[in-house]
Amino acid sequence: MKEPSITRRLTLSLAAALAGFWLLATTLGVMVMQDEFGEIFDGALQETAERLLVLVADNATPDDEVGSGDAYAGVVSASGKEYLIYQLRNDRGQVLLRSHDAPTPPFDVPLKKGFWRDANYRYYTATTAGDGRLYLQVADALANRREALIEGAMALFLPVLLLVPASIALVWYIGRRAIAPIDTLRQEIGSKDGGNLAVIPREGMPRELLPIVRSVNLLLNRLKAALDAEREFTANSAHELRTPIAGALAQTQVLIDELPSGPKKARARQIEASLANLSHLAEKLLQLARAEAGLGTVETPVDLARVLELVVLDFQRDPRVAGRLRLHRSEGASLRYPASEDGFAIALRNLIENALIHGAAEAPVDIRLERDGVVRIINDGQVLADWELEMIRKRFGRGRTSASGSGLGISIAERLLRQMNARLELLSPPEGLPTGLEARIRFDPVAPAA
Template sequence: MTQHRANRRSMTRRLILWLTGATTAFWLIAAGLGLSVMQEEFGEIFDGSLQETAERLVPLVLDDLRRREESASPRHIESESDEPGEEYLVYQVRGADGQILIRSHDAPAAPFDVPLKPGFSTSETYRFYTAKAPDGTIFVQVADAMANRDEAVTEGAMALFLPVLVLIPVSISLIWLIVRRALAPVDDLRRAIEEKDGGNMAPVPSRMLPRELQPIARSVNHLLTRLQAAFDAEREFTANSAHELRTPIAGALAQTQMLIAELDGPKRRRAQQVEASLTNLGHTAEKLLQLARAEAGIGAGSTNVDLARVLELVLTDFQRGDQAPSRLRFERQEGARLEGSYSEDAFAIVLRNLIENALLHGRAEEPVDIRLETGGVVRIVNGAAPLPPGELETIRKRFGRGNTGSPGSGLGLSIAERLLQQMNVRFDILSPATGRKDGFEVVMRFGELAA
């Protein structure tokens, strides 16, 4: 089941996901590499500033120490403002013995925990640079808090990654538009192929398709041409066979009936069996002729017709015949109408097949109800035992008869369903019937019709 669902995933969706994922990954990798280079460059800039500050402080400190008297406690160089402020860089001036001689305002009172050795050194909280006076007695140690560097790197990372977060949804939209536009011919070709069935074998338009899809369209059109030829040959053979069989079957049936009138005893019964076989053969030939007409696509109509009048005419024809006319009951709801652009001939064939099936396969002691309801709904209900599971699909197939002892060819339902498909009419088969525990019901829904 999982594999089946995976095979049905949209190619457009997969392309969008893969392209978006690849683009996002490239952006994140590029941003990560940029951040790494930025962090290295920031380190070099901060270290350069730290070294330059320490080296510039050495002559200033030496000059200040010469002009001032020795003090017993560490001093710091006074700033012009009396209000202390946060210093970006702090420093300590230490003697050769490690004692603090001068310190900046924010520098700690305790000596830095780094050796008095020129060069860079690092602790958990500071990055140091130590500069030494020419005589080696004075050391200037400038410290840069690691938090300052972390803050700079964090802000740089935000500057790199925040645009990526904005560009991802924009890229998804652009990729979606580009992919949909690029795959639009594929979708058009898919829809054109989906429309093909036994009644629509027109060639697939291929002139406007991209070069990559034109071989597919040509192959499909070649296959449609072969299928159309095969369907035409099948329909012509079926129609010609059924038509040519009607006359000799009718002649043989007439001769058999005359023979029955002249015979008696066992020979008469045998002649009657021949008559029944010829009658069934004639019925089958008639169904084959109807099937050929259904396959030819006679269900489509071009003018607005009143199908309710056709329904009443077909029922009148049945009531005048000899096929249990008293069992038919017709009910028409008040205001019910059945109008639209349909084929009257096709609808008459549908009704004849469905009513014949209801009379033939329904219980002989129960009536066959035909109802025309508002909303363009026609129901035909007959009494019968509920169909076992699976048999409903069997009887819908061509020549499918199900478990029945009644005569028939198994073509009635398939002919009716084929014609109703051409008329764009919904066709439902229910067993048991609506509101009953048994019975067989066919429902034709002609859609929203004038009430």
């Protein structure tokens, strides 16, 4: 699941709020405009009716024949249709005069001065002063009002459709600029590991982030001091133990040669095995200290394929291996990468030792260098579950094995390879095989120099 972004969340939230405010303001504007348009149209309708009544009342009397004035024209638009239609009616409701587009039957409107409305028209009825026997009823189509309202609303909403995307882009730009120091601090903190504990610079950080920077720097200093003390103690202890362990082992071997066969000699051999394991553990602790000190980090590319061949050749010379180790190099395969030769050799030795010790007895161990630079170390043996693969990655983690070992080999190799921008992948069973374990070293591509 992808982690949520503050910039994305801030942009979407502010953009949604701005869009909501724009739409709310526009909607309120349309509602106000609707009321104002209604007042304007009603005022125009009333004024037209009253002025028109004066003109037509002089040419008609309540006793005129019905329909005698059909030739009177109304207010005509450019399309030939009248915006306003009217009827002049007597006190009996009969139509004396009408405009061209007005219907022949009387409007279904009471003969009463004032406004009236039905589903299609807005009416205003004006009456003559004095006897009040003539009524002029002027009708304004509601479709005209709706058309004006829609055009006015579109004039308000169309700019909003342009302003909302522009607001989103502006919010995104301002948000990115505002939280850029947070992103910088995140990258600085994310780059810290056992090989990089340098303090985070305070320059350019906003005031709100300075307490965080100060706390992180204090923590880094304390962590660096603790790690340095731990590494120094581990390295010194392992180094100082090597000589007395070697001396004790040598004396035990001499004692074994001098003792006659029997229980004492068997017990001396057990002591020899324990001292050998202790010597092996001291050697691993020394390698671990070198790995934690950043041994694998270099900048100059080297030929790691040659290192691989030398390490394999060194193992093949050991009579205890007895021809179990086999190197396969694909045609055209090469491995040139900016990494420490010593660190890569230590990582290889640990992985190969694990394959030889914990793999099936007498089964061959295949080491393959592929054309894409991937190194594969494959041994036969039991299939490990995912939780077992995770366990053996940890320090002193050991799987279901009775073979001797310290449980540090894979941890040392993985730490060194990580410093070389390489990944250690463990697969069980190996690709294309039913059983066994594969340790795969895959180097990340090197970015080209600027």
